[in-house]
Amino acid sequence: LIRLRARLSKSANPLGKALFTxxxxxxxxxxxxxxxxxxxxxxxxxxxxxxxxVDQLKSDVRIQGETEPNTVREMLKTRLLAIVDAGMDRRLCxxxxxxxxxxxxxxxxxxxxxxxxxxxxxxxGKLARFFVAEGRTVMMAAADTFRAAAADQLETWxxxxxxxxxxxxxxxxxxxxxxxxxxxxxxxxxxxVLIVDTAGRLQNKANLMQELGKIRRVIEKTAKVDEVLLVLxxxxxxxxxxxAKVFAxxxxxxxxxxxxxxxxxxxxxxxxxxQELGVPVKLVGLGEGPDDLTVFDPATFVDGILA
Ligand code: GDP
Numbered sequence: 001l002i003r004l005r006a007r008l009s010k011s012a013n014p015l016g017k018a019l020f021t022x023x024x025x026x027x028x029x030x031x032x033x034x035x036x037x038x039x040x041x042x043x044x045x046x047x048x049x050x051x052x053x054v055d056q057l058k059s060d061v062r063i064q065g066e067t068e069p070n071t072v073r074e075m076l077k078t079r080l081l082a083i084v085d086a087g088m089d090r091r092l093c094x095x096x097x098x099x100x101x102x103x104x105x106x107x108x109x110x111x112x113x114x115x116x117x118x119x120x121x122x123x124x125g126k127l128a129r130f131f132v133a134e135g136r137t138v139m140m141a142a143a144d145t146f147r148a149a150a151a152d153q154l155e156t157w158x159x160x161x162x163x164x165x166x167x168x169x170x171x172x173x174x175x176x177x178x179x180x181x182x183x184x185x186x187x188x189x190x191x192x193v194l195i196v197d198t199a200g201r202l203q204n205k206a207n208l209m210q211e212l213g214k215i216r217r218v219i220e221k222t223a224k225v226d227e228v229l230l231v232l233x234x235x236x237x238x239x240x241x242x243x244a245k246v247f248a249x250x251x252x253x254x255x256x257x258x259x260x261x262x263x264x265x266x267x268x269x270x271x272x273x274x275q276e277l278g279v280p281v282k283l284v285g286l287g288e289g290p291d292d293l294t295v296f297d298p299a300t301f302v303d304g305i306l307a
Pocket of ligand 1: 116124259288
């Protein structure tokens, strides 16, 4: 978490800087408030949330009769934190994080979904590493059978973090059959966690929905799907919202992983996604390496974007 703050602040944060400048004035005019709203929009906070935030802040300032810059910034921080936090449960595989799951309820299954290039496979690898570090036994499944390179990439991650990868030998195999076999093998071997990497070809939405739905159904013959994590690239901004809706419709999602937040101050998408889909951001990707994944903490995040 300290790392998250350090990385977010290091990237000469334009949002923090711009807000700092505007809110440093002793008297805030309507045009200043518009600038605050524009700045929030530029950081992908989303139209509704930005305008609500500015309304709340204006009323805070009016009620407290306070325009001292530091106080106003604190008010903004409090309001922003309330929106980002939204009282959401961010635990990953809730049961797994609290207790030793009984053998007959293993494995906890995590399905990774998202558009190609967002960082799905990389995040699957990092997540495997995360659970291994916690002393869990992990297996991964390459259910993107469309591109052989995708399975190879997941296998490379498997070797890197010491986790077995179930894959098909032939191109174009049925992704659901790979998922089914993986769930079966993971159960047989008593693995704690099974992470399933899927394809993300949005060009053919109907097929993709069918495929994801089928993957989920076949896994549920053997095991419980604990999480469906949608991987979103923070640098794609509001485009990510449209993607999120497609996946939410196709398979239902339980959490978001926001990748590539290193070097981007556009993490405001966190707010739009949570508000519009009612799904919490659970993890954040901060680089390409195996340890560049961290749990999402609202307070650290808000400190980071206002730094
Ligand atoms: P997929 O097609 O969704 O499986 O995406 P990949 O896992 O292949 O990732 C696409 C590219 O994004 C790769 O070059 C990754 O190394 C890179 N990547 C993934 N996550 C992050 C991240 O958090 N930060 C940065 N800077 N790059 C990332």
